[in-house]
Each structure stands twice: as structure tokens, then as C-alpha cells.
Amino acid sequence: MIKLLTGNELLTGDVLWWTGAGWSLHLRDAVAVDDPALLARIVAEERVNDPTFIDAEPGNPPVPRTARERIRGVGPSVRPDLARI
Amino acid sequence: MYKYDQYDQALVDARVDEFRDQVARRLAGEITEDQFKPLRLMNGLYLQLHAYMLRVAIPYGTLSSPQLRMLAHISRKYDRDYAHFTTRQNIQYNWIKLEQAPDLMADLASVEMHAIQTSGNCIRNISSDQFAGAAADEVADPRPYAELLRQWSSFHPEFSFLPRKFKIAVTASDTDRAAIQLHDIGLQLVRKDGQLGFRVLVGGGMGRTPMIGHWVREFIPVSQYLTYCEAILRVYNRYGRRDNIYKARIKILVHELGAEEFTRQVEAEFAAMSDLGLDAPQAEVDRIAAQFADPEYDAGAPDTLDRSDPDFAVWVDQNVHAHKHAGYAIATISLKPPRGIPGDASSAQMDLIADLAERYSFGELRVTHSQNLVLAHVRKADLYALWQALAEADLATPNLDLVTDIIACPGLDYCTLANARSIPVAQKIAARFESDLARQRDIGELKIKVSGCINACGHHHAGHIGILGVDRKGEESYQLSLGGSGAEDASLAKILGPGFNKAGVVDAVEKIIERYRSVRSGPDERFLDTYRRLGDAPFKEAVYG
Ligand code: SF4
Numbered sequence: 001m002i003k004l005l006t007g008n009e010l011l012t013g014d015v016l017w018w019t020g021a022g023w024s025l026h027l028r029d030a031v032a033v034d035d036p037a038l039l040a041r042i043v044a045e046e047r048v049n050d051p052t053f054i055d056a057e058p059g060n061p062p063v064p065r066t067a068r069e070r071i072r073g074v075g076p077s078v079r080p081d082l083a084r085i
Numbered sequence: 086m087y088k089y090d091q092y093d094q095a096l097v098d099a100r101v102d103e104f105r106d107q108v109a110r111r112l113a114g115e116i117t118e119d120q121f122k123p124l125r126l127m128n129g130l131y132l133q134l135h136a137y138m139l140r141v142a143i144p145y146g147t148l149s150s151p152q153l154r155m156l157a158h159i160s161r162k163y164d165r166d167y168a169h170f171t172t173r174q175n176i177q178y179n180w181i182k183l184e185q186a187p188d189l190m191a192d193l194a195s196v197e198m199h200a201i202q203t204s205g206n207c208i209r210n211i212s213s214d215q216f217a218g219a220a221a222d223e224v225a226d227p228r229p230y231a232e233l234l235r236q237w238s239s240f241h242p243e244f245s246f247l248p249r250k251f252k253i254a255v256t257a258s259d260t261d262r263a264a265i266q267l268h269d270i271g272l273q274l275v276r277k278d279g280q281l282g283f284r285v286l287v288g289g290g291m292g293r294t295p296m297i298g299h300w301v302r303e304f305i306p307v308s309q310y311l312t313y314c315e316a317i318l319r320v321y322n323r324y325g326r327r328d329n330i331y332k333a334r335i336k337i338l339v340h341e342l343g344a345e346e347f348t349r350q351v352e353a354e355f356a357a358m359s360d361l362g363l364d365a366p367q368a369e370v371d372r373i374a375a376q377f378a379d380p381e382y383d384a385g386a387p388d389t390l391d392r393s394d395p396d397f398a399v400w401v402d403q404n405v406h407a408h409k410h411a412g413y414a415i416a417t418i419s420l421k422p423p424r425g426i427p428g429d430a431s432s433a434q435m436d437l438i439a440d441l442a443e444r445y446s447f448g449e450l451r452v453t454h455s456q457n458l459v460l461a462h463v464r465k466a467d468l469y470a471l472w473q474a475l476a477e478a479d480l481a482t483p484n485l486d487l488v489t490d491i492i493a494c495p496g497l498d499y500c501t502l503a504n505a506r507s508i509p510v511a512q513k514i515a516a517r518f519e520s521d522l523a524r525q526r527d528i529g530e531l532k533i534k535v536s537g538c539i540n541a542c543g544h545h546h547a548g549h550i551g552i553l554g555v556d557r558k559g560e561e562s563y564q565l566s567l568g569g570s571g572a573e574d575a576s577l578a579k580i581l582g583p584g585f586n587k588a589g590v591v592d593a594v595e596k597i598i599e600r601y602r603s604v605r606s607g608p609d610e611r612f613l614d615t616y617r618r619l620g621d622a623p624f625k626e627a628v629y630g
Contacts, residue, residue, distance in 0.1 A: 011112070012182045013136035046117055049132055066559035067505070068497060072134050076498035078426055078508045082165060
């Protein structure tokens with residue numbers, strides 16, 4: 001199990017994933033990260049809402065542990081036409 | 086329909102300007118998210134799983150054609166070409182960008198709409214009977230009183246920070262189409278000795294601790310109902326629990342005090358307030374009531390109907406109700422088409438429905454708590470043309486109150502509080518039945534309601550079959566309950582037994598329905614009545630046996 005860093009973009013509300021160098025809209029770009037100092041910095045910057053670490057299985061893309069985060073990663077399962085791939 | 090006066094419009098316009106400034110300050114980094122969040126929530130803007138969600142109030146579920154067209158325009162311009170009608174008769178947009186929200190709200194204000202008090206611990210949008218003003222069985226149109234409640238509760242300074250949110254529903258017939266017994270306050274308009282007044286019910290609700298409300302007053306004249314509501318809110322505001330969010334709703338206060346003691350306190354407060362003149366002056370009541378005058382019905386509208394097209398006849402039987410005026414009917418537009426998402430409508434569908442409302446129903450329509458739409462005043466002679474136009478847009482599904490007319494909250498597909506998905510479960514259940522209308526009609530009235538978490542936005546406690554999404558170690562799971570009703574025979578559904586995964590719950594629902602068909606006393610006995618007669622044993626046996 002690895003940790004990923006995710007949150008929602010302030011301006012758009014979009015789901016974001018930490019890539020090691022910045023944010024991506026795509027779960028496939030997410031990298032393992034477990035750095036409380038990074039999280040503290042992002043919280044302080046106030047540009048990403050609800051930043052948090054989540055559990056995932058490593059892979060390409062990584063597979064979040066919970067159904068909730070898996071759905072966040074792709075989009076509403078009932079609207080595949082709107083999926084983020 | 087009610088038209089804003091200068092004060093209504095000024096209030097809403099001022100709120101748009103205020104919110105524009107708040108958003109600008111947030112984006113400029115002048116205020117933190119902790120400071121901003123309560124401000125955006127006061128304007129109905131939530132952050133959900135994938136984006137911001139905006140909940141727009143539709144007062145007592147009534148919309149004009151220009152308003153619906155604006156809602157369609159907003160879907161197209163600011164969202165992804167669709168929107169979702171909710172069980173509170175509101176509409177939600179799922180993909181709003183914060184930076185565009187002020188412009189969106191200005192567009193809403195241009196058609197006398199807003200998102201104020203669609204979140205937070207305040208009095209929420211007033212809900213009502215979708216057939217109000219048209220139903221053959223009502224004592225009078227309840228909407229003028231709902232509108233007065235809207236004006237009284239909007240920005241009410243004393244009730245802007247209640248212990249918890251507060252929901253009021255108003256109806257005017259013995260048939261309850263607005264689930265009033267499951268509201269914080271339920272008001273039923275009645276006539277006594279020639280005088281109009283309300284029966285008042287307090288302390289109903291769903292959520293974590295579902296309760297049926299208690300009748301606290303058999304009659305309060307309409308000239309005093311606002312003061313009476315104010316007295317109820319005062320007692321709640323003072324004694325409602327603020328120490329525990331799960332015990333903060335008025336139902337818990339009524340339960341803990343007992344209905345009798347609660348009523349005594351309300352009556353004492355009412356007595357102390359009754360000469361303060363808090364109710365609206367008669368001139369204002371009359372001004373509002375005049376805006377809900379009957380439309381100009383065609384006195385010569387034929388009262389007969391050509392039912393020779395069998396598909397049309399089925400739709401009439403299922404989706405059309407009696408109107409108070411001869412020659413007219415009430416038509417419900419199902420937003421539960423095969424493979425559809427309950428309550429969702431595309432911009433194009435909204436535009437079409439707005440046009441049809443204009444052509445056939447005096448430019449006015451309603452949203453139902455079952456997530457369907459209603460054209461309330463259609464000439465019987467126009468029903469066939471209406472049906473044809475609806476059918477072309479996939480809007481003529483003849484399934485009102487049948488097994489495929491399922492209420493589903495957004496669930497884990499959209500909602501940040503969800504434990505499990507609601508919509509796919511509704512779709513999978515519907516898929517078992519939607520190709521066989523004869524089977525659906527043989528099953529008859531069956532209200533399936535699905536919530537993605539204990540907050541019960543999908544009204545699962547009031548489902549003949551209720552389904553609740555629960556979290557089992559990060560995976561979706563579902564609990565089944567039977568025997569609920571949100572109608573005048575209100576009851577709370579009872580949990581049947583251990584939960585299921587998604588496939589399991591769909592199988593279980595089908596088994597329950599088939600068991601019902603084999604044990605009912607006859608084709609006229611509804612599922613709910615069979616359950617009430619036999620209890621849950623046959624259904625437990627069907628599912629777990
Ligand atoms: S019931 Fe729960 S999951 Fe469904 S919309 Fe309400 S809060 Fe969200």
C-alpha cells in the first residue's frame with residue numbers, strides 16, 4: 001500500500017493528484033508520497049481544498065483503496081462520457 | 086405564479102454582489118477557505134467529489150417556462166449540459182467553477198431565482214404538493230401560504246443560525262404528496278366552519294434518526310400561522326441541542342421533551358407573541374394570493390379523451406391525474422426513462438419542457454419530490470399532442486409510482502458524504518423491469534427509494550422498499566428496509582436483515598417483488614399493504630431463506 005496526495009482545485013473544484021513536481025488532473029500521474037511537510041505547505045498555500053493523503057495499491061494507474069477515491073479518480077461511474085482518463 | 090416585487094429583487098441582487106466580492110477576496114487570497122466556506126454554503130455552493138455543486142432553490146417546486154429555460158441555459162453555459170432535480174424539489178448543478186459562480190447567480194437573479202438558504206442551519210426551501218392549485222382534492226391552493234413562509238423565512242435574522250437545518254412542507258389535501266409527516270414542520274391546509282387554517286405537525290424527519298412528526302395543533306387560522314411557526318422555531322432555537330450534531334434536529338427535542346410538553350411550550354410562546362402583529366397584513370396576503378389566481382381556463386374545453394392509441398392510453402392511466410377544472414388534467418413527466426439517471430435532465434430536455442409548458446400549461450410547471458416534473462393545467466384535448474412531443478424526447482415513460490420510478494440521491498457518484506453509489510443500484514433494479522411494462526403494471530404502486538448514506542436524501546426510510554448505502558471497509562454495501570411510506574399513511578421502513586453487495590441487493594429486491602406477487606391477496610393489494618398484512622417473514626424467507 002502506498003500513499004497518494006489529492007485535493008480539489010480552488011478555482012474549479014477539479015480533483016487533483018500530486019505528481020512529485022506539481023498537480024495533475026489524472027490519477028495515472030499520481031506518485032507515492034508521504035510527506036507531512038509537503039501537506040502542511042499545501043494547506044498553508046490555500047489554493048487546493050481538502051488536501052489529504054489516501055491509501056492506494058501501486059500500479060499504473062495506482063488503485064485507490066476505497067471505492068470513494070476510485071470514483072474520485074475517474075469521475076461519476078454513471079457518466080462514462082465525462083470520465084477523466 | 087408569484088412575481089418578485091422590488092424588495093425581493095433588491096435582496097437577491099444584493100446577495101449576488103456580496104457573493105461576487107466574497108469570491109474575489111477568496112481568489113485573491115484575502116480570506117482563507119475556513120472563512121470562505123460558510124459564505125459559499127450560505128449561497129448553496131458545496132464542494133463535492135469532483136467539482137463544486139450548486140443547489141438552486143425552486144420555491145415550493147414551482148417554475149415558470151422562462152425560469153426553466155434559464156436553468157437549461159445555465160447547464161449549458163456553466164455546467165456540462167445537464168442538471169439534477171432533487172427530492173427537495175430543487176435543482177443541482179454538478180460541475181460549477183468557483184470563478185463563474187457569481188455570474189451564474191446573476192443569471193439566476195435575472196429570472197427571480199437564487200441559491201440562498203439551500204444549505205446551512207437555517208429554514209430551507211419550502212416544499213409543497215406538486216399538484217397545488219390544480220388538484221381536484223385540495224381545499225385551497227397552498228402556494229400563497231408557502232410563498233408567505235418563503236418571505237418570512239428568507240434572511241430571518243433570528244433563524245439564520247438554528248441548531249440544525251429546518252424543513253417545512255405545506256399541503257392542502259388529505260392525500261399527502263409532499264411527505265409532510267417527515268418534515269420539521271408539516272402544514273396541512275384545512276377548512277373548519279368555513280374558515281381556512283392549518284393542521285400543524287412538528288418533529289418529523291429522516292436522516293440518522295427517522296421520526297414521524299406529531300400533530301401539535303388541529304387548527305390555527307391562516308391569519309396566525311406565521312406567528313405559530315415563529316413560536317415553534319423559537320422554542321427550537323432556544324432548546325434544540327447544539328452540543329451534538331446528531332441530536333440537533335427539532336425531532337430530537339420533541340422526542341426528548343415529549344410531544345405534549347413541547348406543545349405546551351409552543352402554545353405558551355404563541356400566547357406571549359400573538360398580539361405582536363407578526364403575521365402579514367391582510368393587504369400583503371391578498372397581494373400574494375392574487376398572483377396565484379387560477380389561469381384563464383377554457384370554459385369550453387372538452388372533458389372527453391380519445392384513448393384509441395394504446396400507448397397513449399397507458400401513459401394517461403399511469404401519469405395523468407384529475408384536475409379541479411373540467412376539461413383539464415395534470416400530466417407528470419417522468420424523469421426515470423430506461424437506463425436514465427433519476428432526476429437528471431439535459432439542457433435540451435429542459436428547453437423542450439419549458440416550451441411545452443408554455444404551449445400547453447400556461448407557462449408553468451412543477452418539480453416533484455420524486456424527481457419528476459409536472460404540467461399542472463393541460464387541456465385534455467391537448468394531452469395527445471403533449472404526449473407525442475414528450476415521447477420524441479424520451480420523456481413519456483409511463484411509469485409514475487411503478488417499480489422503475491425510483492428515487493435515488495446522487496450517492497457516491499457525486500456526493501462527498503456518500504458511502505455507496507445510489508444511481509447504479511436504481512438503474513440495475515429498473516433494468517430488471519423496464520422492458521416489461523405489463524409486469525410493472527401488474528406489480529402496481531411500488532416506491533423504491535435509494536440513499537447513498539444515512540443522511541437519507543433518497544428518502545429510503547419512506548420507501549416501500551428502502552435501500553441505504555453503507556461503507557464496509559471502504560467498499561460499497563447496501564442495507565434493505567421494507568414498509569416505509571411518505572404519504573398520508575406515513576410509516577418508517579424496517580431493516581430486513583444483513584446487507585448485500587451491489588449485485589446482491591438487486592437480486593434481493595427482485596426476489597422480494599416476486600414473493601409479493603405470489604402472496605398478495607389479489608392484484609389490487611399494493612406491495613405496502615401486503616407487507617403490512619403479513620410482516621417481513623415471507624420477504625426474509627425469500628431473500629435469506
Ligand atoms: S443521502 Fe448521503 S450520499 Fe445521498 S446525497 Fe444525501 S448526503 Fe449524499
